[in-house]
Amino acid sequence: QKEVEQDPGPLSVPEGAIVSLNCTYSNSAFQYFMWYRQYSRKGPELLMYTYSSGNKEDGRFTAQVDKSSKYISLFIRDSQPSDSATYLCAMSRNFTGANSKLTFGKGITLSVRP
Amino acid sequence: DTGVSQDPRHKITKRGQNVTFRCDPISEHNRLYWYRQTLGQGPEFLTYFQNEAQLEKSRLLSDRFSAERPKGSFSTLEIQRTEQGDSAMYLCAGEATGRNGYTFGSGTRLTVV
Numbered sequence: 377q378k379e380v381e382q383d384p385g386p387l388s389v390p391e392g393a394i395v396s397l398n399c400t401y402s403n404s405a406f407q408y409f410m411w412y413r414q415y416s417r418k419g420p421e422l423l424m425y426t427y428s429s430g431n432k433e434d435g436r437f438t439a440q441v442d443k444s445s446k447y448i449s450l451f452i453r454d455s456q457p458s459d460s461a462t463y464l465c466a467m468s469r470n471f472t473g474a475n476s477k478l479t480f481g482k483g484i485t486l487s488v489r490p
Numbered sequence: 491d492t493g494v495s496q497d498p499r500h501k502i503t504k505r506g507q508n509v510t511f512r513c514d515p516i517s518e519h520n521r522l523y524w525y526r527q528t529l530g531q532g533p534e535f536l537t538y539f540q541n542e543a544q545l546e547k548s549r550l551l552s553d554r555f556s557a558e559r560p561k562g563s564f565s566t567l568e569i570q571r572t573e574q575g576d577s578a579m580y581l582c583a584g585e586a587t588g589r590n591g592y593t594f595g596s597g598t599r600l601t602v603v
Contacts, residue, residue, distance in 0.1 A: 420533065422592065473521070482532045
């Protein structure tokens with residue numbers, strides 16, 4: 377079993393839909409939970425990060441972490457065609473410095489249809 | 491421009507040849523990471539440097555792989571005697587103390603034929 381499992385894709389939704397992306401993990405030592413967006417032939421870019429359990433909102437994006445269930449989610453409201461990309465969840469023990477190496481899910485490709 | 495440059499963007503090589511990739515972070519990036527991403531998978535950690543010191547290496551980094559970061563600035567990743575299984579995107583990321591996480595470069599795509 378991989379340390380981080382991400383819901384398989386691809387996912388195609390109409391513009392304006394609410395998108396829910398999910399990951400589960402097995403390592404209790406993970407404290408930081410991140411969502412990255414990756415466009416084709418580019419490196420991942422950090423969308424949001426959350427420390428421990430809880431919710432975090434940034435514009436149309438909401439990240440949720442439930443450490444008791446080892447489950448994280450990213451919600452995208454009012455999805456736009458420009459949101460079409462691969463979304464990767466990632467986790468680490470620390471956010472910076474020692475033990476900040478990231479363990480990624482395999483990613484899910486999202487397509488938002490106009 | 492992400493602040494992390496990688497060169498070349500794409501490398502095609504024959505099996506058995508040696509290849510070297512370069513990563514140039516910005517000066518504030520005291521930590522530098524290498525990851526490998528195969529098609530349809532998330533990036534996997536290879537190694538990381540704190541300034542010029544290589545502090546951790548993954549089991550994925552076989553003895554055919556070597557990474558350096560002389561003087562704590564740019565970094566190189568060399569693969570000797572390439573195999574078809576080495577075909578992947580090699581990503582470099584920089585991190586500055588107190589900043590908001592990693593900044594990834596656009597990667598070097600390696601194709602071994």
